[in-house]
Amino acid sequence: MDLILTAVSGLAWTIVYISAIRIGFRHRTYAIPMAALGLNFAWESIYAVHDLMSGLSPQTVVNIVWALADLVIVYTFFAFGRAEFPRFVTRSMFTVWGVLLFAASYAVQWLFIVQFGSSVGARYSAFLQNLLMSGLFIAMLIARRGLRGQTLTIAVAKWLGTLAPTLSIGLLDHSAFVLGIGVLCSVFDLLYIGLVLWARAHPDALATTDTPIPGAEQARETAASGAGPV
Template sequence: METLLTLVSGVAWTLVYVESIRVGLTQRTYAMPVVALALNFAWESIYSVRSLGEGLSVQGVVNLVWALADVVIVYTFLRFGRAEFPGFVTKARFAVGTAGVFGAAYAIQLLFLAEFGGHDAVRYAAFLQNLLMSGLFVAMLLSRRGPRGQSLTIAVAKWLGTLAPTLLFGVLEHSSFILGLGILCSVLDLTYIGLLAAFRRGSAGGRGGDREVEDVLR
């Protein structure tokens, strides 16, 4: 069961990354909130090195695949991201801000590792940043006032990719902390799926759909 849930999570999150790359390159934007992207990239690069350094494992290989996919998503942010910010965010400010966000993400991951040790840090950090990501996806949808740079594939795969390790660590391994965070992630993920579906219906429904979208935002 552990291997099955690990594979489900790996496949689902890989689909999130592949679809994020496709959407980002096709729509010339970035499809993952940058703070979540930075935390994910830091987590995956750190723990893929740690896992594979201890020997070949399913999770280590999965982490490496995710990290490599994230490199391309980071590219879409660097290539198209500045257009999403106000005009006073110059190229220099964008570069400095990006370096600051990614630097802070690595510092946070290393602090988790120093405080909790490898066994707990990898899980606690993953679920806390996952919860943050769930909220940031909702915020991105509302701030963009539409589904640009997003897709239901990303939304559903993100939910399933988080649900699998919630069952593994929260239920099978009896961690109430992880179970609680996983439930909160599911609540936000399902909210995001519902909102995204409503926006898409609104985009397809013309003026009647516009009223539906306005109702969502109220």
């Protein structure tokens, strides 16, 4: 059962990353909230290297695939992300901020390892950053006033990708912490799925603003036509 749930999680999150890469280039933006992107990339690269040194396993392969996919999403962040900020944020300011964000993300992951060890630290940090990500996806939809850089595929696959290890570690391994955080992730993920469905049905509802938002018109047209990724 553990192997099946690991495979489900690996497949679901791989779908998230592939969809994020696709919609990121299509809408010329980043499709994973920036704080969550930094923490995810740090987690995956650190534990991919750690697991390779310890021996190859299904989760090691998954971590490597995720890290490589995340690397492309990191590129979309630095290539297109400046447009998501106010004009006073220059390209150089944005780049420095991005580098600082990723450096801080690595520091946080290493602090988890120092405090809890690699095995427990990996679980605690993974679920806490997943909870952060679940909330940040909702915040991103609201901040962008629509579905620019977001799809229903990402929303559903993110939920399933977190639900699988919640069942594996939280229920089968009897971890109350993981089960509790995983349930909270599902609450926010299901709320986000509902918001995405609502935004697809009402593409102009969130886009009402006095200040033009970069890419908003394209996102509204894509959602209205139904031609974009789902």
